Amino acid sequence: MKKNLIYICVCFLLMAISCQEEGREDLISKSGEAPGVINNINITPTPGGGIVTYDVPDEDNFLYVKAVYEAPKGEIREAKSSKYANEIVLECFGDTEPHNVKLYSVGRNTKESEFVEKSFTPLEASIYNVAASLDINAVFGGIEVLYENNDEANVIIEVMVDTIGTAKEYVPYDKYYTKLNSGRWVLRGFESVETNFAITVSDPCGNTTETIKTTLTPLFEIEIPKDDFADLRLPNDSRSLRSKNPITHLWDGVINSNSNFWASDQNQDPMPKWISLDFGKKYKLSRLKLWFRGDGEYTDGNYPTDWEVYGSNDPNPDGSWDSWTYLHHFGEPYKPSGLPHKQRTQEDIDYARQGIDYEFIDIPDGYRYYRIKFNETTGKGAFIIITEMTYWGKEE
Template sequence: MKSNLKYIFVFFLLIALGCQEEGREDLTDKSGSAPAQISDIEITPTPGGGVVKYEIPNDDNFLYVKAVYEAPAGVTREAKSSKYDNELILEGFGDTNTHNIKFYSVGRNTKESKAIEKSFNPLTPSIYNVAETIEMNAVFGGIEVLYNNLDEANIILQVLVDTLGTSIEYVPYDKLYTKLPSGRWVLRGFDAVETNFALIVSDPFGNKTDLIKVTLTPLFEIEIPKDDFADLRLPTDSRSLRSKNPITHLWDGVINSNSNFWASDQNQDPMPKWISLDFGNKYILSRLKMWQRGDEEYTDGNLPTDWEVYGSNNPNPDGSWDNWTFLYQFGRPYKPSGLPHKQRTQEDIDYARAGLDYEFTVIPQGYRFYRFKFNETYGAGAFVIITEMTFWGKLDE
């Protein structure tokens, strides 16, 4: 046995010595010349940039191509593409002026060829295209920003507020980062007084538009107090699943809980199911927020995906739909990832835990009693789960 171990040791020792004698292969030969230049350069303008096509040189030393340019003005940028590709993307330009681009071939030995210069004019940057579509309107408790971003570019919308009322100094209020082709951004928390707002559209490269200014008066609303809320409990209303899931959990102020929620019965009645609430006073609703069961966001009966709101000041005690006025129908709520049922991202969870917003069109009169009819939920099951509902509007005196 010892003899065998001795031969094994000698075998590996010879292999190690052989490796040392062979040495390391150095692929970088800095004594060579720079690689040949690329050729047949064509630049196709894009909004705020361009797409470069070219011919790769037949040179074994060629490793990649590099473009050097300024975008935005005064900021040097580089774009690179390997020997396996013949395309470069230029981006970051904030105008349609003529820009000079320098192209270099870079070799395996790190040497660069002489620069080839070529000029082009980018198309109108996306921020200006978006700025042309901006609309700002007053909504309950704030303003809405409507925009179109047909290039689907990465843009930044920033709203500023003139806190002094001088139309001179605007203070940043909030930002929205998006690349959606269109959208609606709502900002709340403003009093119902005439206010000067401004908006800037910018991109990740530092380009930005001038201020887009508007004077608006947000519509008056209050958060409806829940102290007077009660379960109207009509005969046809959905029953709670268990005693530990009473309907009063809908207005007890506990959000994103995994245990403190209202749940309808699961099997006793098919969909649709509805509940009727007594607000204690007549209110004209402007909007509401709804929270899902914590840790179960966007799953199964957690959250309605098709539901209706009705109002009444004289509901029929038998639970029928007599004397109930249809007010609004809501569909599937927004889910940032767009993933199918039971698949979600952290962004989905964070979005849900902030509360999902639902807005009403103008409701002509106030109601004391509101009925919520749930036609379908996530997972299409025969039950509904909601953690909390908060309402905004105004007292109808």
């Protein structure tokens, strides 16, 4: 009983202390003075902006520094820093003209000091360097846009297409958001006819470069129909892991699935292992797309990183390689971020879910039968998982 009484008293005491602390407020009267102005101000120009450094007032009332400036196109912007930093980042300037910045110190009582005005000239915004680096070329079924972004700035590359053919009426086609230091953006779905394209580079602030115009003829290709696809099944081909993961899942049209995929056997056949397909007709390949297992984009240990494609029009029934012609080698799948395996960004995931593009270079002939040889996977094991493979080219 005595122990219970002591316990109850301690609880009440703790509650009383807690209530006192919770109700305590250290307020500085709003009738106080504004903090003093900041001094020793320096602005270092950066691409499209600047970095302000300064000495802060040594006053209890001081809370933060505020910068007010105009950019872009008459828009008034503010940037702030806390009392624990002496740096403010200015951004969104789209030119290299002198600009004025007003700097205020703000107190805990919300009062602002007199402003100190400084002028600086930002460096050329990153979007202009990106635009100058653009290399636009025709590829199978579309165009590629190669770019360099040495500042790793957030930029938006937009492609517009002339739908009338007069080079005067352009409509938006697609946008590409990136901050990578270099990359390749491929747009597909175009007919093999002379087409006018227009491209701009912009930033999230609304600054935009002048329009770059070019006329290109995408290379001819069709998506190869899968209706006639079949498993050629030669004696030394890799077997499927189980009946629910048949090779037919590679062409059933189901993408980004985490259950509907082809999986090779895990232990019976060592690497390398291969599969042989019958396309039903003779085709010359231009490219293919490969889909990973859904939710495993760039993290799964079972997608191919070293593989080859062969063609034949008269494969030997015993599966020997003397009747197959080497066509192309493919390595690591392209990854926008360039991060190591198992690390990824949302941009990586979005890219993979559209299918990973692999292009054939200078394929001289068309073939009806194709063999895919897998040499290595991300996990270095003898197990491959692919959700879907789609091919483009032309009938021979």
